[in-house]
Amino acid sequence: MPQIVHTVLFDLDPEQTAAVTAAVEALRGLRSLPGVTSMSVGSNVSPERLAQGYTHALVAVFASATDRDHYLTAPEHLAAVDLLQPCMRRVAVVDIED
Numbered sequence: 001m002p003q004i005v006h007t008v009l010f011d012l013d014p015e016q017t018a019a020v021t022a023a024v025e026a027l028r029g030l031r032s033l034p035g036v037t038s039m040s041v042g043s044n045v046s047p048e049r050l051a052q053g054y055t056h057a058l059v060a061v062f063a064s065a066t067d068r069d070h071y072l073t074a075p076e077h078l079a080a081v082d083l084l085q086p087c088m089r090r091v092a093v094v095d096i097e098d
Contacts, residue, residue, distance in 0.1 A: 002097035003037065004062040006071075009054040011089040019087040020056075026080040027058055033074055035067025036060055054092070061098075068095065 012020045024041060031039040039060040044051045062068040071077055084091075 006060045008058040009092045010056040016087040023083040
């Protein structure tokens, strides 16, 4: 069964520092959820200037699509999404099988 690599790009409002910090910390807390093989979360530090305004990213690897699907409906994930809403200007999500 292929792993799922879940990539999320966020454009977070830099003027809402406290909300962004709280949301990023909540996302980092999702690393301990069942089925998460690995997760990286942080602000964009690329020197390439190709981010098209996206300020932060999350890349999570799941053992299976089933594990990803459980993650998406987990109360901890839904709570992190609620924290993101006030400071999120836009989001893009791409999942690939690896």
